[in-house]
Amino acid sequence: MSIRQNPEPTRLPDFGNLGVMLRCLLAVNLLALAAALARNAELSRLPQEIVELAALVEPPLIACVVLFYAFAKRLAALPYLAALTAVEAASALVAALFHALLVPAGAPFSGVTRAALWGAAAALVVLFYFDLRNRAYSPAVAEARLMALTARIRPHFLFNSLNAVLGVIRSDPRRAEAALEELSDLFRVLMAENKSLVTLGEEFALCRQYLELEHLRLGDRLRVEWDIDACPQDAQVPPLMLQPLLENAVYHGVEPAPAPATVTIRALREGKEIRIALTNPYHGAQAQHSGNRMALENIRERLMLFYDLEARLETAAADGLFSVNIRLPYRITGEAS
Amino acid sequence: MNADTLRVLVVDDEAPARARMKSLLADLASELPNRLAGEAANGVEALALLESEPVDVALVDIRMPRMDGIELVRHLHGMEHPPSVIFTTAYDQYAVQAFELNAVDYLVKPVRAQRLHAALEKARRAALPPRETLEKLGSEARRHLSISERGRILLVPVSEILYLKAELKYVTARTSAREFLLDESLTHLEQEFAARFVRVHRNCLVAREAIAGFEKSAGDDGEAHWLVLLAGLPDKLPVSRRQWPTVKAAFAGEVR
Numbered sequence: 247m248s249i250r251q252n253p254e255p256t257r258l259p260d261f262g263n264l265g266v267m268l269r270c271l272l273a274v275n276l277l278a279l280a281a282a283l284a285r286n287a288e289l290s291r292l293p294q295e296i297v298e299l300a301a302l303v304e305p306p307l308i309a310c311v312v313l314f315y316a317f318a319k320r321l322a323a324l325p326y327l328a329a330l331t332a333v334e335a336a337s338a339l340v341a342a343l344f345h346a347l348l349v350p351a352g353a354p355f356s357g358v359t360r361a362a363l364w365g366a367a368a369a370l371v372v373l374f375y376f377d378l379r380n381r382a383y384s385p386a387v388a389e390a391r392l393m394a395l396t397a398r399i400r401p402h403f404l405f406n407s408l409n410a411v412l413g414v415i416r417s418d419p420r421r422a423e424a425a426l427e428e429l430s431d432l433f434r435v436l437m438a439e440n441k442s443l444v445t446l447g448e449e450f451a452l453c454r455q456y457l458e459l460e461h462l463r464l465g466d467r468l469r470v471e472w473d474i475d476a477c478p479q480d481a482q483v484p485p486l487m488l489q490p491l492l493e494n495a496v497y498h499g500v501e502p503a504p505a506p507a508t509v510t511i512r513a514l515r516e517g518k519e520i521r522i523a524l525t526n527p528y529h530g531a532q533a534q535h536s537g538n539r540m541a542l543e544n545i546r547e548r549l550m551l552f553y554d555l556e557a558r559l560e561t562a563a564a565d566g567l568f569s570v571n572i573r574l575p576y577r578i579t580g581e582a583s
Numbered sequence: 584m585n586a587d588t589l590r591v592l593v594v595d596d597e598a599p600a601r602a603r604m605k606s607l608l609a610d611l612a613s614e615l616p617n618r619l620a621g622e623a624a625n626g627v628e629a630l631a632l633l634e635s636e637p638v639d640v641a642l643v644d645i646r647m648p649r650m651d652g653i654e655l656v657r658h659l660h661g662m663e664h665p666p667s668v669i670f671t672t673a674y675d676q677y678a679v680q681a682f683e684l685n686a687v688d689y690l691v692k693p694v695r696a697q698r699l700h701a702a703l704e705k706a707r708r709a710a711l712p713p714r715e716t717l718e719k720l721g722s723e724a725r726r727h728l729s730i731s732e733r734g735r736i737l738l739v740p741v742s743e744i745l746y747l748k749a750e751l752k753y754v755t756a757r758t759s760a761r762e763f764l765l766d767e768s769l770t771h772l773e774q775e776f777a778a779r780f781v782r783v784h785r786n787c788l789v790a791r792e793a794i795a796g797f798e799k800s801a802g803d804d805g806e807a808h809w810l811v812l813l814a815g816l817p818d819k820l821p822v823s824r825r826q827w828p829t830v831k832a833a834f835a836g837e838v839r
Binding site: 405406409411412416502 | 596597598599600601602603606625646648649673674675676691692693
């Protein structure tokens with residue numbers, strides 16, 4: 247699954263995504279509100295009008311959202327024009343059906359055809375909104391942003407590591423060799439065009455390599471606890487989602503610590519969700535540090551680009567520990583988003 | 584070994600970084616006679632080492648746990664014959680900017696032998712950067728105050744100080760164990776440690792977390808005023824009328 251997965255210029259939104267569903271509900275309700283405003287010259291009648299209109303709009307709207315949710319994968323598999331037609335037809339049909347069932351003849355807004363047209367129009371406006379939004383986050387734009395977000399070279403880590411390698415090169419050439427190999431692996435990923443998702447297992451492996459390098463520098467001062475057995479390794483995540491967080495944990499939690507300090511990585515699957523928690527000793531200032539905040543913002547933004555509202559990143563500083571908690575939907579390769 | 588042999592102290596929290604510096608010094612030994620006087624993993628260890636070991640030049644890393652390089656050099660000012668200092672850093676954008684701004688020399692790691700040679704030659708004759716400059720270089724408040732006692736540097740962890748009181752020419756720092764005479768101004772200390780201490784009187788700063796409560800007392804002029812009660816000490820410190828609202832607010836903030 248990649249940001250660039252789509253050869254066509256446009257595509258339908260992913261109706262299986264919670265964020266998309268919420269946006270649909272919101273957009274149609276705003277439309278209804280606009281219609282109510284347009285129909286009324288008198289403000290005093292407005293609340294009543296809104297209530298009446300809502301009673302008409304909500305049932306078919308919710309039915310449509312549920313319907314599209316159920317067929318999300320099939321819709322995504324269709325070519326754009328076919329999918330568009332299907333969504334339009336379904337919206338019109340559902341609107342007409344509900345109208346025929348719920349509205350007694352002769353009541354205001356009567357007329358099945360009119361209801362069908364309203365349904366189709368509402369769907370068109372919503373799809374137009376998603377198309378605009380898609381363009382704003384178009385593959386080119388999103389790719390450029392992802393590049394800018396991931397391809398940062400971290401000078402503190404690079405120069406300290408190089409200095410550490412120079413420090414052991416005479417006494418322990420093998421260790422120096424291994425460290426340079428790890429460093430080059432790490433920079434290969436850092437400088438790659440990180441457009442597609444990687445598996446969580448790959449990200450963990452990268453984190454281990456990074457921590458191995460930090461061990462060279464910090465020795466016993468850095469302790470790491472892994473608790474990831476309850477987590478599927480095939481889950482798809484944005485590349486470099488965890489490594490920058492670990493780098494922060496080492497910089498703020500381990501380097502200033504007078505005694506050996508432990509960084510913990512916990513991950514597990516809970517239903518359809520993956521939960522990941524990183525903790526490190528808190529010495530104050532990490533929550534405010536601009537570099538730390540930048541890395542967090544960066545990862546939060548990338549999670550949003552990949553998962554919209556379905557992923558969450560939260561931080562907390564309490565009881566002498568700084569923790570970052572990530573929740574994201576459990577998806578594996580080959581599954582449409 | 585002759586009198587020209589440079590005695591060098593290496594201060595860095597990372598063992599490989601110290602190893603690198605030692606091998607460079609060994610490489611330079613034929614051109615620039617030098618001897619490793621010792622190595623330390625932070626400022627506190629370096630000060631302890633300097634008590635017994637005469638050192639000409641100290642190579643000091645900036646970012647270290649317990650006591651960073653800048654703070655170490657601030658304390659060195661209390662020594663009768665402090666070593667010259669060369670700061671080293673791998674990468675610290677902000678520190679480097681401050682160093683450039685204040686014209687203080689530093690070396691970036693990884694260091695080349697030739698650069699180290701030049702820096703050692705220069706440092707041999709150089710004095711310590713002045714205190715005011717060091718203050719500007721250090722982004723954080725010191726973690727220790729220092730007193731020189733008979734040529735030794737005595738460290739008082741700021742976290743253990745309950746209150747600071749100005750008396751005549753000196754400022755007294757009180758910990759639960761004893762008192763120390765400092766050669767610093769109260770105003771200055773108030774600025775540096777604003778997060779930790781609150782001024783209760785024209786001549787007194789109290790650690791926020793040491794305040795246990797308040798007591799009302801009749802003063803000499805018959806007017807009532809407040810006294811600060813301390814956790815762990817029987818001393819009661821008068822609060823001036825002017826400072827009372829601030830002190831009360833600070834205490835309420837702590838309790839909450």
